[in-house]
Amino acid sequence: MEVCALAEQYFTPSPTSAHERRTVRYRMRDGRELVFETDAGVFSKGRVDRGTRELIKAVTLDDGESFLDLGCGWGPVGISVAVSCPRSEVWMVDVNERACELARANAQANGVRNAAVLCGDGLAAVGGQKFDVIATNPPIRAGKAVVYRLVEEARDHLNPGGRFYAVARTKQGAGSLREFIHATFGNSDEPEIGGGYRVIRATR
Numbered sequence: 001m002e003v004c005a006l007a008e009q010y011f012t013p014s015p016t017s018a019h020e021r022r023t024v025r026y027r028m029r030d031g032r033e034l035v036f037e038t039d040a041g042v043f044s045k046g047r048v049d050r051g052t053r054e055l056i057k058a059v060t061l062d063d064g065e066s067f068l069d070l071g072c073g074w075g076p077v078g079i080s081v082a083v084s085c086p087r088s089e090v091w092m093v094d095v096n097e098r099a100c101e102l103a104r105a106n107a108q109a110n111g112v113r114n115a116a117v118l119c120g121d122g123l124a125a126v127g128g129q130k131f132d133v134i135a136t137n138p139p140i141r142a143g144k145a146v147v148y149r150l151v152e153e154a155r156d157h158l159n160p161g162g163r164f165y166a167v168a169r170t171k172q173g174a175g176s177l178r179e180f181i182h183a184t185f186g187n188s189d190e191p192e193i194g195g196g197y198r199v200i201r202a203t204r
């Protein structure tokens with residue numbers, strides 16, 4: 001009988017794959033360099049993903065506005081924002097415990113004092129807290145039901161006038177994701193399109 005081993009997905013809550021630590025460097029637009037530790041069992045362990053780069057480019061917030069990185073992985077989005085906006089409170093959540101541990105260590109290693117990392121499914125870990133800006137590079141591989149639920153939870157955790165950003169690959173359903181976001185918020189636009197990715201923005 002043939003036995004098919006299922007590969008561990010990056011959204012597994014408790015990864016068991018053997019550790020494979022790596023260091024990833026990322027230069028922000030203002031020239032500052034961030035250094036991250038990554039590992040097996042998390043999303044994009046070898047580099048800052050191209051979609052993530054497009055998302056970081058597109059997100060704008062005033063220093064002091066609160067920010068949530070939904071599905072933070074090892075932390076490139078939330079930590080970039082926390083470094084750029086030192087007066088903002090930054091929250092980072094992920095279902096993957098290994099990703100959360102890396103994000104916590106990466107925030108500390110990059111001198112970030114205004115970010116907290118919480119582990120849990122969707123927005124459950126933040127309770128009734130609301131944010132001015134929420135951004136996500138969503139877990140497309142987890143399927144539409146998960147991604148669409150995260151979009152709805154994000155809408156419900158935004159302050160009035162708050163902005164939601166999501167990035168998706170043009171060839172991996174960015175069109176249908178935009179339609180869903182538009183239907184959920186009643187508005188949408190695309191502040192960034194590049195490298196085969198589209199960043200979708202909506203306002204509550």
Ligand SMILES: C[S@@+](CC[C@H](N)C(=O)[O-])C[C@H]1O[C@@H](n2cnc3c(N)ncnc32)[C@H](O)[C@@H]1O
Pocket residue numbers: 010011012043044049052070071072073074075076077093094095096099120121122123136137138139140142146
């Ligand atoms: C495409 S990755 C993006 C990671 C990181 N933001 C980046 O850009 O490198 C999506 C992330 O969402 C997380 N995720 C998947 N399902 C989730 C859920 N139900 N609740 C919270 N996070 C989830 C995954 O573990 C993964 O880290």
